Amino acid sequence: MFRNVAELVELAESQNIQISEVMIRQEMEVKQLTREEVVGQMEKNLDVMEKAIEDGLKGVKSHSGLTGGDAVLIQNYMKNHTPLSGNLLMDAVSKAVATNEVNAAMGTICATPTAGSAGCVPGTLFAVKNQLNPTREQMVRYLFTSGAFGFVVANNASISGAAGGCQAEVGSAAGMAAAAIVEMAGGTPSQSAEAMAITLKNMLGLICDPVAGLVEVPCVKRNAMGASNAVVAADMALAGVTSRIPCDEVIDAMYKVGQRMPSAFRETAQGGLAATPTGRELEAKVYGISLKKE
Amino acid sequence: MKYRSVFDIIGPVMIGPSSSHTAGAARIGRAARHLFGREPKYAHVHLYGSFAKTYKGHGTDVAIIGGLLDYETFDERIGQALETARKNGMKIRFHEEEAHTDHPNTARLKIGDDDGELELVGISIGGGKAEITELNGFDLNLSGSHPAILLIHNDRYGAIASATAILAKNEINIGRMEVSRKAQGEQALMVIEMDQNIDDTVLSELERADHIIQVAKISE
Numbered sequence: 001m002f003r004n005v006a007e008l009v010e011l012a013e014s015q016n017i018q019i020s021e022v023m024i025r026q027e028m029e030v031k032q033l034t035r036e037e038v039v040g041q042m043e044k045n046l047d048v049m050e051k052a053i054e055d056g057l058k059g060v061k062s063h064s065g066l067t068g069g070d071a072v073l074i075q076n077y078m079k080n081h082t083p084l085s086g087n088l089l090m091d092a093v094s095k096a097v098a099t100n101e102v103n104a105a106m107g108t109i110c111a112t113p114t115a116g117s118a119g120c121v122p123g124t125l126f127a128v129k130n131q132l133n134p135t136r137e138q139m140v141r142y143l144f145t146s147g148a149f150g151f152v153v154a155n156n157a158s159i160s161g162a163a164g165g166c167q168a169e170v171g172s173a174a175g176m177a178a179a180a181i182v183e184m185a186g187g188t189p190s191q192s193a194e195a196m197a198i199t200l201k202n203m204l205g206l207i208c209d210p211v212a213g214l215v216e217v218p219c220v221k222r223n224a225m226g227a228s229n230a231v232v233a234a235d236m237a238l239a240g241v242t243s244r245i246p247c248d249e250v251i252d253a254m255y256k257v258g259q260r261m262p263s264a265f266r267e268t269a270q271g272g273l274a275a276t277p278t279g280r281e282l283e284a285k286v287y288g289i290s291l292k293k294e
Numbered sequence: 295m296k297y298r299s300v301f302d303i304i305g306p307v308m309i310g311p312s313s314s315h316t317a318g319a320a321r322i323g324r325a326a327r328h329l330f331g332r333e334p335k336y337a338h339v340h341l342y343g344s345f346a347k348t349y350k351g352h353g354t355d356v357a358i359i360g361g362l363l364d365y366e367t368f369d370e371r372i373g374q375a376l377e378t379a380r381k382n383g384m385k386i387r388f389h390e391e392e393a394h395t396d397h398p399n400t401a402r403l404k405i406g407d408d409d410g411e412l413e414l415v416g417i418s419i420g421g422g423k424a425e426i427t428e429l430n431g432f433d434l435n436l437s438g439s440h441p442a443i444l445l446i447h448n449d450r451y452g453a454i455a456s457a458t459a460i461l462a463k464n465e466i467n468i469g470r471m472e473v474s475r476k477a478q479g480e481q482a483l484m485v486i487e488m489d490q491n492i493d494d495t496v497l498s499e500l501e502r503a504d505h506i507i508q509v510a511k512i513s514e
Contacts, residue, residue, distance in 0.1 A: 001295070027300050032489075041301060048307045062311075064351065103310030106353065106373060113303045113421045115313035121304070143304050150303035155295045159303070160314055160420025162344040162398040168420075176303075213348025215311045266398065267314075267344045286351065 001026060005152050005193050005247040012189035019179070019189050020141035023148040042140050048110045049099070049122035056098025060105040064286045067216040068105060071098035088127055089228050096123025096227035100220040112143075113150045113159040116215035117166075117173035119223030121146045124177040124230050134184055145183045146176035149196050156248070157255030161208035162267040164258025166222060171203030171254060174226035174233075181234035197243035197250045198233040204250075204257055207265035209272025212283035218273050296419065306422045308367040314399050315345065315352035318418025320372065323361020325426055325436075326403045329444065329510040330412045334405035336385040337362055343398035345418075346390040355388055358401060367422060402428075432474050432483040436512070440469055440487040445500060446508040449475045449482040453505035457484060460503060464496050481507070 002008040002022065011022045027038045057075060061068035074094035077083065083090040096119030103109045103118055112121040125142050128134075134142070150159065153172045158164035178195035182188075187195075203226070211217040243250065264271030273279050284290060297303065308317040327333070339358055341349050349355050353372070360375035362384070371378065379386060391402075399418040406412060415428035426436040429444065436442055447453045454473065461468060467489045475482035492511065500509045 003295075023300050030298050042304065045301075045304055045307060106310050108307065108368060108370070109310055110305055110307050111313040111317065111422050112305075113313075115308060115310050115317065115422070118310075118313075144300060147300035147304040151297060151300060154297040154303055154421060158420060160399075162314055163420060210348070212351055214351040263398070268347050268398075270347070 001030070002152070004156060005149065005196065005251070008148055008152065009189045009193050018141065018145070018183055019148050019192055020144035020183060023144040023151070039140060042143050043136075045110045046140055046143060048108060050126070052102045052107065052109045053095045053098045053122060053126055055107060056102045057094070060101050060107065062101070062104040062216055063106065064212065064214055064216060066104070066211065066214065066282060066286070067220050068101050070220070071095070071101055085228070088131055089231055091130065092124045092127035092227040092231055093224040095126045096120055096223040097220055099123060100223045104214070104216045104220065112146065113154060113172055113176070114161070114169050116161060116219045117169040117223060117226070119220070120170065120173035120177045120226040120230060121180070123223065123227040124181055128181055128184060128231075132184055138184060142180040142184050145180040145192065149176045149179045149192070153251055157251050158258060164255065165206055165261045165266055166208040166219075167200075167203045167206040167254050168258055169208065170219070170222045170226040171200055171206055173223070174203060174230045175200040177227065177230035178233040178237070181230060182237050185234065185238055187238050191237045193247045194242050195234045195237035197245065197247035198236055198241070199229050200250045200254055201243065201245065202229055202233070204254055207261065207272045208267040209265060209274045210267060210269055211274045211279040212286040213269035213274070214286070217282070297421075297423065302421060302423055306367045308422060309370060309372050312352040313422040314418045314420055315348060315354045316357045317367040317422035318399065318420070318424045319345070319354045319357040319401065320361040320365065320367050321422070321424040322401050322416030322418065322426070323358040323403070324364060324366070325361070325416060325424065325512060326405055326412065326414045327362045327364050328512055329414065329429065330405055330410070331510060332407070333364075333382065333384070334362060335383060335407035336405065338387050338389065338404040340389045340391050340402040342391045342393060342395040342400040342402070345399050345401055346392075349388070358403070359384075359386060362405065429483065431476060434472065434474065434483065434485050436485060440489070441491045442485060442487045442512045443492065443497070443500070444510045444512070445484040445486070445506055447482055447484060448505040448507065449479050450505045453482070454484060456503040457486070457500060457506065460496065460499050461486070461488070464492070466490065466492055466496070
């Protein structure tokens with residue numbers, strides 16, 4: 001069983017296989033399942049992700065009324081304009097947003113690695129799909145590669161906003177997505193690790209400050225930024241750019257930053273955007289209570 | 295390692311909005327339901343840390359009660375769990391606790407009916423994964439990633455041997471085992487994680503074994 005990114009890359013390189021293949025084989029071993037069973041279960045997750053994006057792009061609204069409809073706005077903008085940041089990037093953004101809007105509306109999603117950060121991996125996957133034209137099998141592999149990197153973060157650091165801030169959720173998700181894009185685009189296992197490192201470095205220190213305690217504001221838009229961060233980092237890694245700080249050390253740094261984060265910034269709705277005057281007003285409105293005097 | 299499966303990371307498929315606060319909470323409720331063995335008539339739910347601060351908006355309340363109704367994380371009935379439980383006659387109370395706990399997402403469930411009561415503490419560690427850290431006053435460490443059985447027994451010589459002998463006879467391999475007791479000679483708890491699920495005939499055989507008081511199963 002691989003314990004860190006260095007071991008994961010080493011396993012892939014020494015056997016001349018992809019990261020996704022390392023993850024599939026480990027899962028078969030750990031759970032004593034056949035390849036068909038392991039791959040089949042991931043295909044179902046892929047179906048859930050595709051359906052969530054479809055639903056989100058039709059337009060949804062959360063019960064609180066704080067989020068919904070932005071994915072549609074972005075898609076419409078793409079139809080009528082040439083996005084400054086490019087079509088692929090905005091497509092990824094809209095699909096990440098679509099997923100998280102469905103999540104906020106209590107729809108069905110696949111947590112990747114969590115529900116609040118469920119947009120980055122499928123958002124990038126279904127945007128990159130239009131350019132790389134992967135087979136269904138390659139799309140499933142994308143999820144195994146994401147999972148392999150998330151597995152390392154979850155075991156050595158944290159994927160919980162309450163424990164480690166949003167860097168542990170959207171940060172991890174974005175890093176996972178970046179690594180998977182690299183593999184799908186034909187990059188090497190070590191380039192996947194570089195992309196993960198570059199992405200996570202740029203997410204360090206990200207607090208978890210949900211307005212009214214809900215994973216809506218700012219979470220939905222943070223998934224959009226996580227998705228774009230992932231695409232950019234993947235391109236950088238594919239170009240041959242490396243991270244000066246090795247991926248495992250970045251993950252460790254992320255964990256330590258999270259541990260030192262005050263609890264106000266760890267999903268308690270006590271700090272950051274949640275504690276702004278407007279954040280407090282929205283909170284009072286959502287729960288139908290009068291505004292507490294600070 | 296806390297996480298053993300890729301599907302802990304890419305998954306679970308769940309009803310939004312929060313894997314820690316909704317899916318993890320549902321799993322804590324469902325673990326309590328399985329340990330209790332039936333739908334309880336009352337449920338006191340004590341919420342700590344982030345659970346206490348944000349449970350309403352995240353549906354933690356409906357998720358825990360959904361778990362007590364034996365719903366899975368992706369069960370669309372979770373949204374109506376409170377109404378359903380009340381319709382079934384379950385008395386429900388939520389308590390927002392101020393006390394500091396080791397983990398920010400902690401819930402203490404006291405559930406029961408005329409025939410018995412169960413108290414359990416669960417933590418939601420992220421990504422929809424939950425651990426049970428306390429059962430009826432016993433500290434325990436149950437990851438939920440393996441099928442497990444819990445045996446409440448009297449602290450007497452031979453109690454452990456009688457349980458493990460039954461498992462051996464049925465060709466069930468023990469992956470991890472933990473024994474804790476409140477005091478010497480009093481009630482004790484065995485936690486046994488196994489490689490495979492066991493069927494009800496083995497469970498009832500265990501129930502009849504020497505010094506065993508109660509047996510509960512947690513499926514993967």
